[in-house]
Amino acid sequence: xxxxxxxxxxxxxxxxxxxxxxxxxxxxxxxxxxxxxxxxxxxxxxxxxxxxxxxxxxxxxxxxxxxxxxxxxxxxxxxxxxxxxxxxxxxxxxxxxxxxxxxxxxxxxxxxxxxxxxxxxxxxxxxxxxxxxxxxxxxxxxxxxxxxxxxxxxxxxxxxxxxxxxxxxxxxxxxxxxxxxxxxxxxxxxxxxxxxxxxxxxxxxxxxxxxxxxxxxxxxxxxxxxxxxxxxxxxxxxxxxxxxxxxxxxxxxxxxxxxxxxxxxxxxxxxxxxxxxxxxxxxx
Amino acid sequence: xxxxxxxxxxxxxxxxxxxxxxxxxxxxxxxxxxxxxxxxxxxxxxxxxxxxxxxxxxxxxxxxxxxxxxxxxxxxxxxxxxxxxxxxxxxxxxxxxxxxxxxxxxxxxxxxxxxxxxxxxxxxxxxxxxxxxxxxxxxxxxxxxxxxxxxxxxxxxxxxxxxxxxxxxxxxxxxxxxxxxxxxxxxxxxxxxxxxxxxxxxxxxxxxxxxxxxxxxxxxxxxxxxxxxxxxxxxxxxxxxxxxxxxxxxxxxxxxxxxxxxxxxxxxxxxxxxxxxxxxxxxxxxxxxxxxxxxxxxxxxxxxxxxxxxxxxxxxxxxxxxxxxxxxxxxxxxxxxxxxxxxxxxxxxxxxxxxxxxxxxxxxxxxxxxxxxxxxxxxxxxxxxxxxxxxxxxxxxxxxxxxxxxxxxxxxxx
Numbered sequence: 001x002x003x004x005x006x007x008x009x010x011x012x013x014x015x016x017x018x019x020x021x022x023x024x025x026x027x028x029x030x031x032x033x034x035x036x037x038x039x040x041x042x043x044x045x046x047x048x049x050x051x052x053x054x055x056x057x058x059x060x061x062x063x064x065x066x067x068x069x070x071x072x073x074x075x076x077x078x079x080x081x082x083x084x085x086x087x088x089x090x091x092x093x094x095x096x097x098x099x100x101x102x103x104x105x106x107x108x109x110x111x112x113x114x115x116x117x118x119x120x121x122x123x124x125x126x127x128x129x130x131x132x133x134x135x136x137x138x139x140x141x142x143x144x145x146x147x148x149x150x151x152x153x154x155x156x157x158x159x160x161x162x163x164x165x166x167x168x169x170x171x172x173x174x175x176x177x178x179x180x181x182x183x184x185x186x187x188x189x190x191x192x193x194x195x196x197x198x199x200x201x202x203x204x205x206x207x208x209x210x211x212x213x214x215x216x217x218x219x220x221x222x223x224x225x226x227x228x229x230x231x232x233x234x235x236x237x238x239x240x241x242x243x244x245x246x247x248x249x250x251x252x253x254x255x256x257x258x259x260x261x262x263x264x265x266x267x268x269x270x271x272x273x274x275x276x277x278x279x280x281x282x283x284x
Numbered sequence: 285x286x287x288x289x290x291x292x293x294x295x296x297x298x299x300x301x302x303x304x305x306x307x308x309x310x311x312x313x314x315x316x317x318x319x320x321x322x323x324x325x326x327x328x329x330x331x332x333x334x335x336x337x338x339x340x341x342x343x344x345x346x347x348x349x350x351x352x353x354x355x356x357x358x359x360x361x362x363x364x365x366x367x368x369x370x371x372x373x374x375x376x377x378x379x380x381x382x383x384x385x386x387x388x389x390x391x392x393x394x395x396x397x398x399x400x401x402x403x404x405x406x407x408x409x410x411x412x413x414x415x416x417x418x419x420x421x422x423x424x425x426x427x428x429x430x431x432x433x434x435x436x437x438x439x440x441x442x443x444x445x446x447x448x449x450x451x452x453x454x455x456x457x458x459x460x461x462x463x464x465x466x467x468x469x470x471x472x473x474x475x476x477x478x479x480x481x482x483x484x485x486x487x488x489x490x491x492x493x494x495x496x497x498x499x500x501x502x503x504x505x506x507x508x509x510x511x512x513x514x515x516x517x518x519x520x521x522x523x524x525x526x527x528x529x530x531x532x533x534x535x536x537x538x539x540x541x542x543x544x545x546x547x548x549x550x551x552x553x554x555x556x557x558x559x560x561x562x563x564x565x566x567x568x569x570x571x572x573x574x575x576x577x578x579x580x581x582x583x584x585x586x587x588x589x590x591x592x593x594x595x596x597x598x599x600x601x602x603x604x605x606x607x608x609x610x611x612x613x614x615x616x617x618x619x620x621x622x623x624x625x626x627x628x629x630x631x632x633x634x635x636x637x638x639x640x641x642x643x644x645x646x647x648x649x650x651x652x653x654x655x656x657x658x659x660x661x662x663x664x665x666x667x668x669x670x671x672x673x674x675x676x677x678x679x680x681x682x683x684x685x686x687x688x689x690x691x692x693x694x695x696x697x698x
Contacts, residue, residue: 120672122629123657126649147515147672152633156655159640159648179515180672182599182630183637191640208521 033060035069037167037198037220038247038266039276046245047273051058057251058265059205064251074248075110077127077166077197079157080236085119085148085172095229096141102233103171104130106240114160115139120147120180127160145178154199154215155188161197169243170221171236173229174212175204185211191281192218193261198246200239202226220278261284292367293609295575310321323363334395338689342405349443350402357442361449368392368453385455393462396450397693400470403443403482404686429519444470444482458493462692467494469685476679480507480516484532498554503678505547505560510565510675512539543567558587559678562597569604577604579684592670594625599631599671606638627656628669 036057040047052068059062080103082096098187104113107130115125115138125138154172161168178185192199192215200221207225216223226235249266263280337345352360367382381387447466457463467490474483484507490500510516511533525531533539547564551557561584568577578601585597602617615638622631636651656668666672 030631120666121657121668122633122650122655124655126653146666152629155633155637156652159636159645159652162645177514177518181514182633182671185514187637193635194640194643212520 015097018203033067033252034248034262034264034281035167035198036249036251036264036266036277037243038249038268039220039242039245039266040247040270041276042270042272042275046242047268047270048245050247050270054269055247056206056267056269057248057249059251059253059262060256061263062263064254065071067250069248069250071206073114075113075163075166076107076240076243077112077163077168078107078240079114079116079127079161079168079170079197081116081153081157081174083119083148083150083153083176084117085146085242087175092229093139093142094231096142097136098240099229099232099236100135100139100174101132102136103236103240104131104132105137105195106237106244112163114157116153116156116160117142118149118153120143120149122149122156124156124160127163131277148174148176148178149181150174150176150178150209151183151185151188151211152180153181154211155183155191158188158191158195158197158199162195167243167248168195168220170197170199171198171202171239172212172215173232174209175207177209178211182199185214189214189218190282193280195219196276196278196281198243200224200243202232202235202239204228218277218279222276253283290695306676315460326359327363327367329547330363330395331391334391334398335698337394337398337401339397339693340433340686343415345398346401349398350405354442357446361442361446364446364449364453368449389454389460392453393448394693396447397690398446398468399443399450400689401421403441403447404470404473429515441482444486448486452493464494464497465685465689466690467497468499469682469689471499472677472679472682472685475503475506476682478676480510483507496553498550498557498560501553502557502560502563505543505545505550505563505567506675508539508543508546509563512536512543512567512570513675517524529585540567540571545573557588558584558589558593561587562593562600563678566596566600569600569607572607574604574608585593591624592680595613595621595628595670596674598624602631602634606641611638611642625668625670629655629657629672630671631658 038055040050052066055068055223057064057066080100084096099149100115107113109129111130112127113130114127115135117123118140123142125134128134154170157170157172158168161170177235188211197219198221199219201209201213201216201223203209203212203223203225205225207229209223213223215221222239224235224239226232253262261280261282264277266275266277268275316561333345333348337343337349342616382391426514447470451457451460451463454460454463471486471490474480474486475515483503489499490497491504491627494500516533517536520531520533523531534542544564544567547560547567550560551564554560555604561580564676565584566579568574568580581597581601581604585601586593588594598617598621602614602621605611605614605617615635618631618634618638622628622635625631632651632655634657636648639645639647639651670677
């Protein structure tokens with residue numbers, strides 16, 4: 001029996017959900033500016049109240065003049081990426097639905113949300129204002145089966161969470177390893193290097209997914225391991241809460257070559273504090 | 285029947301990579317005398333089942349052989365090894381007329397078909413792999429992969445080994461047209477069901493027996509290219525094999541080298557094979573040999589007979605062109621692939637990624653919006669995008685080949 005035969009009889013409709021992005025509040029960075037989302041923690045808790053002078057940012061080792069962006073003015077562009085390659089009927093689908101409901105509770109009117117579900121095939125709900133029913137309808141139609149196109153889905157999530165107006169955040173849940181993507185890990189990681197979005201991944205304990213680990217390290221996010229999907233909603237909400245407590249720094253690169261890979265080093269003048277930020281960026 | 289069907293269902297999405305237990309039928313042969321009657325009785329009983337079985341039929345003979353325990357099959361293997369392989373065959377061979385060339389050839393082909401049908405019914409023996417004795421006596425086995433993760437071990441059906449043993453006993457096996465068809469058809473069937481472990485066993489034997497047949501090397505190239513793929517390599521990241529098992533799959537680089545070698549041998553024997561050239565082109569691209577890859581893919585494009593072959597050629601060509609920064613050419617190649625299979629996601633994702641790589645975020649997102657998918661989130665059929673079944677698609681002629689194999693016996697006297 002071929003794998004193709006096993007999934008025969010699926011829907012034949014071929015409509016892509018296309019939506020027009022609503023106008024966003026104006027928030028512009030200088031076109032040549034580099035933005036860096038920075039998480040500062042002390043004993044595991046986010047540190048609040050820092051200002052631009054507390055940070056030391058180096059681009060390829062060269063110290064940069066840092067602007068400080070007010071977080072309350074910056075909407076979030078969230079892409080949620082869910083692995084439905086196994087069986088998602090019943091309980092797990094309910095967990096996904098609750099996770100989405102819980103996550104969007106913390107989004108505001110200016111935030112945008114996109115949803116990517118994937119098995120071998122990607123199904124995408126493109127970035128738009130928060131619409132609970134729209135997201136629910138998407139999730140209700142899921143029938144898990146087939147292969148795992150984790151890399152293709154991560155690529156789509158990165159592209160959808162990118163934007164000049166918003167802070168990009170990708171939440172990705174996967175319990176498998178890639179079996180059917182067209183894109184390679186190298187290509188998706190390079191996409192991440194050209195994106196300002198931060199990626200957080202959630203996977204079952206002990207799954208040791210190297211790609212997800214590389215992705216979150218590169219983008220300054222975290223890989224969280226969970227025992228089950230039961231509490232995925234609170235896990236996502238916790239990530240969103242942490243993300244909102246990150247500092248958004250911006251600088252215009254000075255004294256460094258225009259093209260190629262730029263390593264970013266961020267430190268904070270506060271003893272005992274831990275800093276997490278993306279590893280760098282790839283400039284055209 | 286139900287158990288077999290269940291197994292097949294459970295394993296529907298399973299990929300098996302080769303794990304060898306070091307079993308060898310010849311090692312089972314004991315040194316004791318075989319002039320005693322129990323062996324003749326056993327072989328005679330087996331011959332009656334061979335004669336009663338209709339190729340491809342789920343008849344009583346097949347059910348009987350299918351449900352024989354491993355131990356019974358092992359004894360049969362020992363019996364047949366003695367009857368067929370001994371320089372001076374025992375008295376049983378003449379009693380059963382297996383020393384008469386015409387009778388022997390007909391009997392062995394029909395017997396091979398009986399065990400082939402049983403093997404195909406069995407698929408993987410998922411119940412036997414946990415038993416030490418069974419794994420030692422089995423015809424090899426594999427790691428079951430599910431969703432890219434190891435999901436246990438399975439022994440390859442012993443029936444395959446018996447079928448090969450029987451065909452080896454034919455008077456001129458290497459030039460026998462049935463043997464050639466048998467290897468071609470059964471390997472395709474194994475690959476179509478993603479049983480790469482059994483296919484690997486089959487092909488190792490075929491490489492010795494039929495070294496001048498292009499399909500043997502082409503299939504071997506396909507198997508090793510699959511072993512190099514992320515879906516197999518990722519599963520071995522933290523794999524701990526049970527005692528007595530050793531891994532036959534090498535690292536990505538080694539498997540690509542083997543695939544390269546075997547595919548070149550296939551092309552050497554059959555230069556007009558578009559399938560071999562496109563698969564070699566893919567392997568060369570993965571080895572970063574861009575110029576060689578483009579040459580093979582160009583050759584494949586000129587020889588391709590099927591849309592699916594052209595689809596792969598355009599997809600792989602676009603990937604190589606993007607790697608060497610020929611972006612416009614890459615875009616044209618991906619666009620051609622998308623036109624051939626409008627429901628396929630991969631070429632549209634490739635176009636999006638190409639735009640992103642060039643710094644065009646707007647076009648990257650616009651291309652993503654053109655990715656065909658279901659609005660409800662329901663997974664579509666795997667054949668909507670041939671890339672999803674690239675490895676399996678090599679065996680797209682498995683069903684007609686198996687039908688051809690079974691029909692072989694319909695001719696008079698066979």
